Amino acid sequence: MLSGTIRASRRRFLFSRLSKVTVPVRLYSNPQDKKQTIEQFNKSKVDYKFGYNFDTIDDLDKKINPDRQATIDLEDELAANFNTRIENDPSLANLRYGSPEYKEQLHNLYEEFKKKQEKDRKRFEFNERMKGVGMGVLIVVGAISAHQIFMNYQYLKTSIMADYTYKIGDSKAQDLSAPELNTKRVANFAEKLESELNDETIANLQNSTEVPGLYVFGKHNGQKLPIRLPFFNGMLLKDVYISPDYLVVVNEKGQVYQWYKGLETPQLMNVPINVKQVCVSGDYLYMLSEKGEVVYTPRPEVKSAEFTPLKTRNLLGIQKEQTYNKVDVPGAVQQISSGKDHLLCLSRKGKAYVINTSSTPENYGQYGPAFSPFDKSVEIPCNKAIDITLLNNELITKKDGSKSVKERTFTSVAAGSNFNIVADQAGEIWTWGQNSNGECGIELNLKNELQPVPKKILSKKDIIRAFFIHLPKNVTTDNLTIDKVLAGNESSYVLVSYIDPEDSTQNKQVVLSFGNGVNGQLGNNRYLHVCSKPQIMKSLLGLEEYDEAKNALTNIGIKDISVGDKHLFVTLDNSGTNKDVLAVGENESGQHGNGKRVKTNKPVQLPKLIEPEDFEGQTRKKLVQKVGDVVTNRLSLLSGTQLPNGTNIEQVIVAGKESSAIFYRRS
Template sequence: MASPAMYRTALRRTARTATPSQWIRYASSGGEPQPRRPLRILPLMAGAVLVGAGVGGFWAYKTYPQLSKQKYHDQIPTQAVKAEILLEKPRKKSKSKEDANELISPQHVQVKHSHEHPGVYAWGSNVGKVAAPDSKEANIKTPRRIPYFDGQILRDLKLERDFGVAVNEKGDLVQWGVGFNRDAPTPEVTLRGKDLAKVAVSRDRVIALSSNGQVYSIPVAKADQAFAENTPNSQTSWSIWSGTPLHTQHYRTLKPANLGWNEQVVDIKSGLEHCLMLTSNGRVFSAASSTEEFPSRGQLGVPGLTWANRPAGPYDQPHEVGGLRGFQVKEIATGDYHSLVLDNEGRIFSFGDNTVGQLGFKPDLTTTHIDTPSLLPVNQLYAGTNLVPKVTYIAAGGLNSFFTVDATKTQSPSGSEVMPASELGKVVVETWACGSGIHGELGTGKWLHVSSAPSKVKALSDLYEYDEASNTLSPIRVKEIVVGSTHVCAVLDTVHDSSTGSSGKEDPQFGNDVLFWGGNECYQLGTGKRNNVNVPVYIGALDGDSVVAERLDSELGRNRLQIAPRARVNLLEREGKARQVEVEQRVECGRLISAVYSAV
């Protein structure tokens, strides 16, 4: 008879090496090892197998507690094991409101970055070292920062293909480009202490307006500035036509005559050869703004005025536009050779060159220009409708003109169509364009050499969005249209603008949408491609910081360019000090070049 120890040893050995058939033989034999032989399963032996399995199960039932108990006693350690302390892993902190805003809105990141890192982005033609003064590239395909302006906010900025002009926060004039200095085209302060507020540029001169209403005309080229400074006399300004340099300063003063009490110039605009000045009393003055050519296409708005019959005195003396007397003018605009004026009643007057229909009238081969301010018949554009139009904004540049209209719904005068009471008084906002469209600058989806009448820019008309503050649909207006020589930009005025007060400080920030169209021969549209575009399109966000590039979505549909609206921010200075300042981003379109800059 085998002892219990022998049974346990045999059980362990069998458990390690036995096959299923050997387990059956072992259990049925009462635990005695059996010779290995093939197992033949016959129908008559099925009952015996079941009986054997039952006996083996009963034995295992009786024996297993003893085996388990013995195994437990064998594994008891001689000394107590020290318990291991497991520290709880730190819980994931909930995202802050700011982190959530950055995830929700890629535009929020753009606006925040523009507030924290003010500066100037430029792209387009670089043959004049304007878009990238330190680069030898002929064209800058996508927005790139100009290092000189990093951390700066400007009062104004104007760009041409060969030179750039800016007014810094102190009111000093900054110039750069090969048109300014071919040997050293980097930015340089050229006029200090005049507290300048705005600038406009002509073919070869800069027209600057100070905060106190003084208007200055400064040569673009640094060599011309040096020549004027070294002249002996100081009575009158220098003119290339008189051949007599008579001024010790490198600028000229343009002062309209017969200004009223406390009346001063509040706005300036300039074409290639002329400039317009708007006074605080709503009067308009015009003057020559170039030393190369005297305005001769009617753009001064003074009938019959030419170089030959100009009044005695400086060639660039301001002339009041007499045809506008009695009208309270609130806006002025200039193209290369034409002018636009808008009064406070919503009426447009245009004068100057009309060879491609930029004045809004059908071109006449016998009369290529109009030298008297002429009222543009906007009402005819809405003839046969129940809309009453009023012009709210004007813009011009190159060979093009633009204006926006608020058209109010009223009952039809004929009574043939009854307007529902809920529709009466609603405003439809529309944008119109005229002039040349050969590069697509009209934005109408067509390529036209000449405009016979203004055309509606459908992509910028009849736009609405939901205003959460008033729980109504509000029309989306055009905040600004900036017109270059062959391309155009429109900035939309949305209800997300923080100046409307519809968005809290902790809510996601949204900027103003920006759309470009027109000529793109030097990549001035910022699309990264060179094809012209005849309808307004979005472009990608500004190049900017690599950190911002990683945080912004790469899809253009979500990550479209939006410029920051005006807001009060803490600006960190180079000394590490912070100061509060109101800042916004603006867009500039020049001759084959574009820019976005931080403005005070």
């Protein structure tokens, strides 16, 4: 029994030492597959998918176990480079490694390297800060520039495109689609000029320095250049009123001529008074005589049933009916100015009176507080002087507390379409009437769009305080003078003179403007619908010229300003006998007389008058170039010039309604 157990254990031990024999067994085998061909075997293969976008197990393995590149420790590399650079320094080459001298030199190199590194770091930080500051400044400048470009896009576009749109030069256009045809080339300008300067016009040309007369241009005759009216050749005139359909001329003798549609030549009016000034307002033509009388007569195109002719008696007592009537104004009148439906008069005593000139007036407060625009029940009398008591008088409070009424004296008056502006002897500016565009100089709101009560808007102190940057530092109210006030349809102007305290011989002038400037008539380099705060015409500041007589630079003052409905002319007071003229505002009808129809918001020079000699041996192209050159051929009005017959004369330019005129007056 025991021996059998021992033998069994030995057998198990022996078998455990022997390697196991593996018998391969093929599962699911088909004996018939052994006889298949290669083509049949390939057809029987099955494609296995290991997931989306993985065709093989190798692709799956690449996604699961990507190749990991050896990472570089930047700090270790920098440290290695740092130590290597120091250990390779030439100053350590002659020292024994590990010696005290070696360690000291190594320490010095390390400290030097640290200082240099700190210096480089500070420089880097400074550069980064400067980049940040520069980027910030660039962003701010860019934002401001973008805002300015956006706000002034139309102006910039016009300024940039003006050289292309209104360029004068030979055209290189080959067909109608060429963009060069949009330029005002010489040939195109010459064609338009030829349509205006026809044979009849050229035949009527006279030498402007020898033959006095009258030039008109604008909507009245459809011309963009001053054209002579042969009827007035040789005449010296006092005043001219011009509009698109009506022309009134006062000759040197005080006789009045009128010309309107239906008349072949100007007609002499039967007015037996010596007239010096004419105005048209409402239904009537108003005339101011040398004696200070204001008379009126119906306009030819208006039939007024309310007009009653004046009846007078001669020395024999015979009654005669005149063609005019007289406005009863207290005292003699020295100046009149017309609005749309009212007339503003300045008496020789310095009183201001308003006159209604229409049977159906539009009341905007221009008639004063006695005829409020809010009270429609009150009828405004026609052709009756209205005394504005609150304006012509002022209340004076004395030191003892007593009060008294003092008469206020005015020096200049002007009437706009529906408002008035006046200047008193103390240099204060008063306005009343319509204020829809700020023409009264009052900040516009719903309460003061109509201003029937006269209000003081400016004084000498206000002018000095508001425009001190443009005036001498030491200028005072004693050095300041209000020369004149003027008015357009919806705009106001104030001509101010001052004397420089440092040089009392230098008399300088500035022009203030406010109101409607949508056509550029304010002359402040902008187009504004509403401008209630007075603006200064900066283009007229600091004008100088070389005076050959004095052999020095002298200031150029302002001789006169003529204001039309939406444009004006500024006549400069140059030294000598020629006075330059500048134009501002609307020019749609050619009322500037420069051959163009382009409005301007700053004063521009005009071409000189066309003379007969301009057509002698010259081509139209040279004439056009001469008209376009306002630098050497600019308009200069005669002043103090003697005619061949010995008469001293001056030329005067007048701005009217969409039209203008130039006439000769005895100086």
